[in-house]
Amino acid sequence: MVNVNTLTQFTKSIFLSIGFPESDAELAATILVNADLRGVDSHGVARLPGYVRLYDHGRLNPTPAVRIVHETPSTAVLDGDRGVGLVVGPQAMQVAIEKARVAGTGWVAVRNSNHFGIAGHHAMLALEHDMIGIAMTNAAPLVAPTFSLDKLLGTNPIAVAVPARNEPPFVADFATTAVAYGKLEIAQRKNQPVPTGWAQDADGQPTTDAHAVKNGGGLLPLGSDREHGSHKGYALGAIVDIFTGVLSGANYGPWVPPFATAGFMSAQAGVGEGTGHFFGAMRVDAFRPADDFKQHMDQWIGAFRNARAVEGKKVLIPGDPEREMEAVRRSEGIPLIPPVVQSLQELGARFGVTYNH
């Protein structure tokens, strides 16, 4: 178990070591550790070596000059200047919130960015302003659309955060695939099969091989197969790709650069610049009085949370599991698996920062 503050300080030191300004290093570290706190381990400090590799490959600018390249009263396009999405994302969300203050809603497409961590973090920035927050990103192609042998979409997550009054907020944050790739990685490490419906093999056939995606196969869209609606999951991932990539001028589809490898230099090989994000903020009182809205959200949440459930289970509100996990880990600390601890120790050694576990 690692203490939250210890892990945040270490992570911040690494970002400082590759040239991040103080406040950006603090922000990036906080968001990464936030993912671990919320139980989204695949998007937490396990990714820190990846961000450093992005820097090593010249794909990550530690001191980006993020700028608005186009805007209307309710929209903006931001050029992330090859900054990390962990830092560019909150800036873009801030622009969306400012737009929403004046125009009722704000919508910001971002190009020339990199991986932004957990989508939910960005969406939740709207909550304290009594706004609904929305965040999406595209990502390197791992997913085969329905009937496709080629991988053309990333796991392309969508997050939507909605404020309530006495209840905690509704926070949905999900990949548009049957499962996140991290679940296959866990099975790979244990050398276990995975359920059918998670991945297909190189011939587009259902498989239980956790290694299939690395061997010519692909992750499956939410819905898994045509009979269970995979064309809907494919459409959803496609919508995220279009909003984040095509609207912004970033790369899209098969051209989205991988998270942290050298092979792909977007400016040369791509159809746009870097990775794309899309953010939204909607003032709830642009529709009805905020108190009214939040009271009805409490009633909505109550109706779902108190529904009759399958024996031994309960009906969860999106955001419940992550919030419960955060309460536990904030007091007990964050468990890290040995390979992650080792990779952090290696980073510490490289930059002369002590890693205390």
Place this chain on the structure above:
Amino acid sequence: MVNVNTLTQFTKSIFLSIGFPESDAELAATILVNADLRGVDSHGVARLPGYVRLYDHGRLNPTPAVRIVHETPSTAVLDGDRGVGLVVGPQAMQVAIEKARVAGTGWVAVRNSNHFGIAGHHAMLALEHDMIGIAMTNAAPLVAPTFSLDKLLGTNPIAVAVPARNEPPFVADFATTAVAYGKLEIAQRKNQPVPTGWAQDADGQPTTDAHAVKNGGGLLPLGSDREHGSHKGYALGAIVDIFTGVLSGANYGPWVPPFATAGFMSAQAGVGEGTGHFFGAMRVDAFRPADDFKQHMDQWIGAFRNARAVEGKKVLIPGDPEREMEAVRRSEGIPLIPPVVQSLQELGARFGVTYNH
């Protein structure tokens, strides 16, 4: 096979018979037949008797005074005055488009409406303005959230239409469930089982019984079960419910009135007014030049359509199947099953309108 014009004229006559103004009757008939043309038979003229029943029960106002009850530069809330969604929807979409002209985007939540037909029709109204169109609606509860025994959500569809240049537009239009309820109805008529993953029984267990939803069971969210991401489909349906119902002041969750039965009078028993919709319009040139955007959409579409496919299949772009169906049916006519023909003949007899099949 019924000729498109014949069917449209008949449908229009029925709407005129229950007091619709000329232009509203024309619009409502066109949208219903449009669903049949696009192959979404469950949302076409098969629903006409249901709209008449709504009128009979006093739940549908044939001459609604639709009005804006609140607005900001980029948002509006419309009260549909118990009009039919087929007519209220296009008016709301028009408001969204006007807002987008000035503010870059427009977002309109609608309360006090009724069933609006196929979501895709409304979203596509944005295309001719070089805008992305979005349409959602909530609906009576048929869907059990993950682990729930109670039905709390409708099939809550999402439609997103995106303009391209030389390619036909991208038009996604899908229920947030594994399948539409119409697929269970087809199996019911044939007395056939359905695949597991479509529905659960009264104990929340997987079932192949096509009648399960009527007997205490529920439709399953997209993803089917927890292992395959049903909590994501549930979150998606919930987001639609919150945007359409809670933002607008309509009913939501278990309180959404059924399509066309007498039991539920929203003003008394509900938590809001009628059924809720949510519409969006985003000017693509609020983000980047329209020509640029549409050229990249062509490239996006080309990359997906030309992907390597499973033997005997091809990778489809959302909207392809419906457009191909429309081309066929516009020339060959629309096939109607005997029960639908009979219900139309009965309507014709009641209102003294000849039904020519």
